[in-house]
Amino acid sequence: MSRFAFMLGLYRDYFANYLKTKLSYRADFWIEVLSDLMFNGLNLVFIFVVFLHTPTLGDWSEAEVVFVYGYFMIASGLFSTFFSAWNFSERYIVKGEMDRVLTRPAHSLSQVMLENMDPPAFVGSIVGFVIMITAWTTLGLPFHWYDPLVLIIMVLGSCFIYMGIYTALSAISFYSDAPTGIGPLIYNIQNYGRYPVEIYNKTIKFLLTWLLPFAFVGVYPASFFLGRLDDWWMAWLTPVVGIVVLSLGLWFWNYGVRRYRGAGS
Amino acid sequence: MTSAYLDFVRIRFLMMLAYRVNYYSGIIIYAINIGAYYFLWKAIFGEAETLQGFTVIQMSTYVAVSWMARAFYFNNLDREISGEIVDGSVAIQIIRPYSYLFVKMMQGFGEGLFRLGLFMVPGMIIVSFIFPIELPTDPMQWIVFFIMIWFSFLINSQLNILTGLSAFFFENNQGVMMMKRIMVDLLSGVILPIAFFPGWAISVMNWLPFQAITYLPGSVFTGRIQGGDVWNALLTQVIWTAVLIVPIMLVWRAARRRLFVQGG
Numbered sequence A: 001m002s003r004f005a006f007m008l009g010l011y012r013d014y015f016a017n018y019l020k021t022k023l024s025y026r027a028d029f030w031i032e033v034l035s036d037l038m039f040n041g042l043n044l045v046f047i048f049v050v051f052l053h054t055p056t057l058g059d060w061s062e063a064e065v066v067f068v069y070g071y072f073m074i075a076s077g078l079f080s081t082f083f084s085a086w087n088f089s090e091r092y093i094v095k096g097e098m099d100r101v102l103t104r105p106a107h108s109l110s111q112v113m114l115e116n117m118d119p120p121a122f123v124g125s126i127v128g129f130v131i132m133i134t135a136w137t138t139l140g141l142p143f144h145w146y147d148p149l150v151l152i153i154m155v156l157g158s159c160f161i162y163m164g165i166y167t168a169l170s171a172i173s174f175y176s177d178a179p180t181g182i183g184p185l186i187y188n189i190q191n192y193g194r195y196p197v198e199i200y201n202k203t204i205k206f207l208l209t210w211l212l213p214f215a216f217v218g219v220y221p222a223s224f225f226l227g228r229l230d231d232w233w234m235a236w237l238t239p240v241v242g243i244v245v246l247s248l249g250l251w252f253w254n255y256g257v258r259r260y261r262g263a264g265s
Numbered sequence B: 001m002t003s004a005y006l007d008f009v010r011i012r013f014l015m016m017l018a019y020r021v022n023y024y025s026g027i028i029i030y031a032i033n034i035g036a037y038y039f040l041w042k043a044i045f046g047e048a049e050t051l052q053g054f055t056v057i058q059m060s061t062y063v064a065v066s067w068m069a070r071a072f073y074f075n076n077l078d079r080e081i082s083g084e085i086v087d088g089s090v091a092i093q094i095i096r097p098y099s100y101l102f103v104k105m106m107q108g109f110g111e112g113l114f115r116l117g118l119f120m121v122p123g124m125i126i127v128s129f130i131f132p133i134e135l136p137t138d139p140m141q142w143i144v145f146f147i148m149i150w151f152s153f154l155i156n157s158q159l160n161i162l163t164g165l166s167a168f169f170f171e172n173n174q175g176v177m178m179m180k181r182i183m184v185d186l187l188s189g190v191i192l193p194i195a196f197f198p199g200w201a202i203s204v205m206n207w208l209p210f211q212a213i214t215y216l217p218g219s220v221f222t223g224r225i226q227g228g229d230v231w232n233a234l235l236t237q238v239i240w241t242a243v244l245i246v247p248i249m250l251v252w253r254a255a256r257r258r259l260f261v262q263g264g
Helices: A001-023 A026-050 A062-082 A088-094 A097-102 A108-115 A122-141 A147-173 A182-194 A202-211 A217-228 A233-259 B002-018 B021-045 B054-072 B077-086 B089-095 B100-130 B139-168 B175-187 B199-205 B215-221 B229-257
Strands: none
Touching: A001 A026, A001 A108, A001 A217, A001 A233, A026 A062, A026 A122, A026 B199, A062 A217, A088 A147, A097 A108, A147 A182, A147 A217, A147 A233, A182 A202, A182 B021, A202 B229, A217 A233, A233 B002, A233 B175, B002 B100, B021 B100, B021 B139, B054 B077, B054 B100, B054 B139, B054 B215, B077 B089, B077 B100, B077 B139, B077 B229, B089 B100, B100 B139, B139 B175, B139 B229, B215 B229
16 A cells, blocks of 8 residues: 555656746747647547448448547547557666666556656546547437446556556567568557447457457447447456456566566767 | 759658568558458448448558558658758758759659558558458549649648648647648548548548549549549649649748757
8 A cells, every 4th residue: 555655645746847848938838738639639530521422331330430439539538648668668778768767666667657657648638538428429329327337447448458468569679670571560550449349350350359459449348338348348348357367468568578688888 | 953953862762662561560550550441431331332432442542542542652751841840950951952843753753662662562562462352443543643643742732741840830849740640541441431521521522632533532532523524633643742842942031031940
């Protein structure tokens, strides 16, 4: 418990530090928010324009697809708020900042996460939430008292999946210092998860469900609220898959840290 | 002087060649993106034979060829120029006895040549094995298409230069660059052919340069534009290339007067 309080205190201090640096470049914050929203806006425009020409995608209606996208925005916004170490290999391994991180008492991964926090991304989550609620009312879905609780569990599960996968990807740098280009690759596969998996072929569906479980950051958990799953337990696998993927990612990271020898110089 | 400029093309080409490993994963990324849109469009078509005059095969061909054309015309000139403006190295480049903007264009050209040979052509071959697409049989279509994507490259680079130069006027032009990138992706027809937009949007987009980057060459390649209209499409591109020189010149003039180097 004291460890938890310690982390929370660290988070508060880092956040204060973040605010201080950002306040000197106030416009940057809003530019980041705007860029983020425009990127999501692009995908929403795609959905809206496409549905001018077709009543359904697979057998999903426009509001349902928008609902899934809203859910995706909540989860991915929350994830990017706390984890955006996209240049991990360059900054921490090549430039040797990992050595500094390792001399400090807090866990190395949490330090890396804290140093790279990106609060503007959270605005994306808020907008995603509004989009989801709008689609919810359009569809006239029933509201149960437990829905908010389920949403929190699902979103956490989805975030764990992202964190596990991207932690593992960052940890590759401990094993090999050559740039692998695998990060952008996975990032692009991630985009498949925004749409109902039924539209893809069997191989891709299998990949997105069991190997790189991005379908659990979108269509499966969202289906719980939409009340449309062939197997009701699929949605409930979200937190389970999240914990499994995060544990694997952490294990891979910790093992990598033990192997890490520094970049020299 | 010409040979000096040609050297800039050569040097950039060799520089790209040195980092070619990054581009092998690029081919896979483009294949992944083409795949995502291929399945999306298949689901969008559903039972329908044609949508907005596109057949399913035409649509997947369009998606493949427009992403592959993007592999060729895409460059980071906007990022490079604004980077040089922010760190002040533009000051040194301006006093050198060459045209800064022309050198940038040549470097972009070197990158384009590299991307054509090592990214677009192999990518197109790989993609044509994975997805059911239909390549044109008329050699004339191929020739016109390759001429047209050169103009795509020119227009896209001109827009990049214009965006990059905005760093002279804003201390942080990240937002402008992001906005340009999204406008190019949305309005040029990479993710959505222009024919799918509502009527009012199409009439606006016909007056913008973006459609000349992807939609026009893609339409020629898939045979949606035929006969005399092909020359009209090409003419549209030529006109936009010429027209865009004007704002670049104006901005460049205004910019040099107000250059202040941040930091130092």
